Amino acid sequence: MNEISQSVPEKDDCNFAMLAHLLGIFTGFIGALLIWLLKKDSSAYIAQESAEALNFQLTVMIGYVICGVLTLVLIGLLAFPLLYVVNIVFCILGAVAASKGTGYRYPFVLRLIK
Template sequence: MGVAVHLASFSGYLIPFGSILGPLIVWLMKRDEIAFVDTCGRNCLNFKLSLVVYVFISLILAFVGIGFILLGLIAIADIVLTIIAAMKASEGESYRYPLSIQFLKAR
């Protein structure tokens, strides 16, 4: 289920706000039953919410020109780091995303 939390974020490429809603749904359904899902869900949601902040900053910087490069880097980092997190979760390890703002604190 930890892998499902991370991979559910790829729904954001098909559904608006799916990168947040997908992991949120899986996390809310299983967080009380499985502690590992709670940890994975918090880490994933913190990263995805951080990405939203970074995208807004990049959109503002797009008027200067550098924002377009940052948007590309954010998209690549999203895909690569989510795959790494899913692989770590499949091994039973909790992965803490780099540059993630801690909106949801650990219990």
């Protein structure tokens, strides 16, 4: 019988991963970028989760730029608050999953950072 044992990340790793997801609400991509740059070599779990959070925040930033252009035809005014709410919801979902030690993959994200 082949059993694959998956190790649960340490609590500190879970906390940094959770922080990478939550900082996106307040700092955009800067918080996730700092955690990724400072902690990617200390833990594979932190590297994976902070890169995922960073990719999501970069995608959201691109979405905000598109919304800014779309304000010329007024649809962007409706899209800005919708994108803001989506950002908050997915950041919270990512933080909850990270705090439990399970990985989280955001849907519809450009995977720019591997």
